[in-house]
Amino acid sequence: GDSVTQMEGPVTLSEExxxxxxxxxxxxxxxxxxxxxxxxxxxxxxxxxxxxxxxKGSNKGFEATYRKETTSFHLExxxxxxxxxxxxxxALSLYSGGGADGLTFGKGTHLIIQP
Amino acid sequence: GAGxxxxxxxKVTEKGKDVELRCDPIxxxxxxxxxxxxxxxxxxxxxxxxxNSAPDKSGLPSDRFSAERTGGSxxxxxxxxxxxxxxxVYLCASxxxxxxxxxxxxxGTRLLVL
Numbered sequence: 393g394d395s396v397t398q399m400e401g402p403v404t405l406s407e408e409x410x411x412x413x414x415x416x417x418x419x420x421x422x423x424x425x426x427x428x429x430x431x432x433x434x435x436x437x438x439x440x441x442x443x444x445x446x447x448k449g450s451n452k453g454f455e456a457t458y459r460k461e462t463t464s465f466h467l468e469x470x471x472x473x474x475x476x477x478x479x480x481x482x483a484l485s486l487y488s489g490g491g492a493d494g495l496t497f498g499k500g501t502h503l504i505i506q507p
Numbered sequence: 508g509a510g511x512x513x514x515x516x517x518k519v520t521e522k523g524k525d526v527e528l529r530c531d532p533i534x535x536x537x538x539x540x541x542x543x544x545x546x547x548x549x550x551x552x553x554x555x556x557x558x559n560s561a562p563d564k565s566g567l568p569s570d571r572f573s574a575e576r577t578g579g580s581x582x583x584x585x586x587x588x589x590x591x592x593x594x595x596v597y598l599c600a601s602x603x604x605x606x607x608x609x610x611x612x613x614x615g616t617r618l619l620v621l
Binding site: 426428434435436437441472481483485487493494495496497498499500 | 540550582606608
């Protein structure tokens with residue numbers, strides 16, 4: 393079946409450090425890829441997405457590139473802030489004739505940024 | 508509405524009782540999804556609707572779980588004869604139902620079964 397694997401953490405970094413959260417996937421078809429973020433006490437928010445190979449999604453200084461050859465979608469940010477502390481989820485979805493299927497999520501990476 | 512809304516926000520029930528959880532999607536979104544978030548299992552897909560039809564019910568954990576959607580809008584997730592392992596946050600999301608489309612999540616219903 394389809395699956396997403398990501399580092400679970402917690403990942404602890406100092407403010408202004410470079411961030412990479414690895415995400416790899418297996419899928420039976422050609423998926424769309426997403427990063428969602430869950431801030432403390434809040435719901436899931438879409439951070440960025442990419443729908444085809446070599447697409448780069450970006451938002452709020454975060455970037456991720458859809459790499460079909462390595463089945464990866466790593467999340468990066470050049471300089472993290474305390475406010476980036478949250479749980480980050482990598483996810484994929486496939487599209488069937490009936491519509492967009494449910495998301496398959498990784499287990500989430502807890503990111504802690506220290507001032 | 509502006510976003511996905513869910514009710515109740517919290518529900519405490521006794522083992523063996525039935526519960527109904529409600530989701531109101533973003534206006535115009537044709538697809539609606541239910542997920543469950545728990546510490547042990549992470550985020551699990553339960554079921555999705557395209558309009559009022561549910562093409563994929565494969566994620567429902569048991570026959571105690573059912574869902575319906577009427578008028579292409581509001582959906583209810585029903586859990587019959589609740590068990591303690593049903594305790595979790597139940598999340599609803601909606602989208603345009605198109606390939607590559609993002610899903611937008613509601614705040615969730617936190618269910619506690621005593």
